[in-house]
Amino acid sequence: MRTIIQLVCGTCARFNYTTTKNKTRTPDKLEKKKFCKFCKSHTEHKEKR
Numbered sequence: 001m002r003t004i005i006q007l008v009c010g011t012c013a014r015f016n017y018t019t020t021k022n023k024t025r026t027p028d029k030l031e032k033k034k035f036c037k038f039c040k041s042h043t044e045h046k047e048k049r
């Protein structure tokens with residue numbers, strides 16, 4: 001079972017990506033370095049619940 005989650009920029013708090021994750025395997029909040037087109041740089045993206 002994989003759940004669709006939204007990745008939100010940690011700097012501007014805007015939504016940039018969707019991804020999927022396995023909630024049973026990864027119970028913690030997901031954090032990924034991704035390019036934010038609003039900040040125009042790589043920022044930490046956090047999972048939105």
Ligand SMILES: [Zn+2]
Nearest residue numbers: 009012036039
């Ligand atoms: Zn941003």
